[in-house]
Amino acid sequence: MAGFEPTQTVSLDALGFFKDTTPAHHLDVDKARSHFPALKTGYIYADNAGGSQIPQEVVNRIADYLLYSNVQLGAGYSVCAKSVRRVREGKEAAMALLNATSVDEIVFGGSSTGNMDALMKHLEAEGEIGPGDEIVVMAGEHEGVQMAWLENRYLPCTANNGLWKKLAARHGIEIKYWQATPTSRDNPFSITHKTEDLLPLISHRTRIVAFSACSNILGSIIDVKEVSRVVRRSARKCGARKLEISVDCVAYAPHRRIDVQDWDIDYCAISFYKIYGPHAAALYVRPPSLRFSSSLLANELVYGCSGIIPYLLNLTPAHDIGATYDWITNHEQTLVQPLLEFLTHPDQRKRGVKVVGDERDGLMRVPTISFMVRGAEAIDSAKLAQMVNQRGGIGIRWYSYNCPSGSDEPDLKGGVARISLVHYNTIEEVKQIINILREILYDGVH
Ligand SMILES: Cc1ncc(COP(=O)(O)O)c(C=O)c1O
Secondary structure (H helix, E strand, O other), X not given: OOOOOOOOOOOOOOOOOOOOOOOOOOOOHHHHHOXXXXXXXXXXXXXXXXXXXXXXXXXXXXXXXXXXXXXXXXXXXXXXXXXXXXHHHHHHHHHHHHOOOOHHHEEEEOOHHHHHHHHHHHHHHOOOOOOOOEEEEEOOOOOOOOEEEEXXXXXXXXXXXXXXXXXXXXXXXXXXXXXXXXXXXXXXXXXXXXXHHHHHHOOOOEEEEEEEOEOOOOOEEOOHHHHHHHHHHHHHHHOOOOOEEEEEOOOOOOOOOOOHHHHOOOXXXXXXXXXXXXXXXXXXXXXXXOOOOOOOOOHHHHHHHOOHHHHHHOOOOOOOHHHHHHXXXXXXHHHHHHHHHHHOOHHHHHHOEEEEOOOOOOOOEOOEEEEEEOOXXXXXXXXXXXXXXXXXXXXXXXXXXXXXXOOOOOOOOOOEEEEEOOOOOOHHHHHHHHHHHHHHHHOOOO
């Protein structure tokens, strides 16, 4: 590709992309991988923000439920008592992952979108929200291509923005957008959300502040505890009647520890298929007055979710979920750093590569990295993902990505290519991904 050749071919190690970042407590990635039959194939799973792989212990539980405890609940005989216990174990696993105080605070359902939809219908039915209220959502949250099975048809929406906006439209509620701002002067797409841009949106009418703890496109982490603290303080000062905070933790849960109590939040969504479990989801609902059910979910899947906890606990000698997440965080940093360093290298900038999301590595970032190739030799993001995937042995994906506010959002027409990794991905895999990208960017194969 004329004009965009890197000056010379040097190994990535020599360029310093793979610094020795071995942390004091390091995750035994081989041991983690050994739990996942799918990873033994050598395929590079790099679309984990779309859905993670599943460890053997989760599948064993699903199979065991079906083979040995597949009876109607509530009938009182011994096998039935076993099934009831198992379903409760699934709910306790959700409770542990969210750090909720009781299983009564957990609503299980088929998806986070379905669970949030059930919550909103309940809020409406109880007259808990209505005209005159305001809802604050995050601009730049991914929505549009997400399809959820609701009311016998697929609806394009996310668990967060899309549904809150529909609710607002039904009641004439005002939606306000928490805008994202760039973090690098060289790249208008290096966007992240800052608390100072949220606070001016809070008024005496604010009823709900809804945001994602981690964006599934931008990969940036929000300090939920701090946001919750300052938003509540602001709402109190403004005299807001009843403020509630709803946090979408679907893209956060694979990477960091959730603590709904410490965060002081009202609603929190997680989807197990992104966190090494089956297609099932749990919603934390704090208000005791709000008890409702979501879509029906197979009992074997609820029980299967309980297998996630022993898997996570086994990753550290301490058998402590906090320690597990610390180790996961440390390992994931070693994946983020070389990828970002490659994508933001002056050669790649010159080539037109633009990271969409914060370009800085560090604790406020997970290895979900979106980018696009613009400029004179632009490559369409869908095509870019296809070119990576056509190499075989690797799966990444493309997303259309529209910032919903319609104000001064950067133009993201063409969408983004996204590489999303989790703790079972290896530095070797990152090296291979970088090599493939390098070939596509410079060998003119498109
Ligand atoms: C951040 C985020 N929120 C919500 C959802 C929707 O979750 P579910 O598929 O369980 O409805 C997704 C799915 O990709 C997501 O990434």
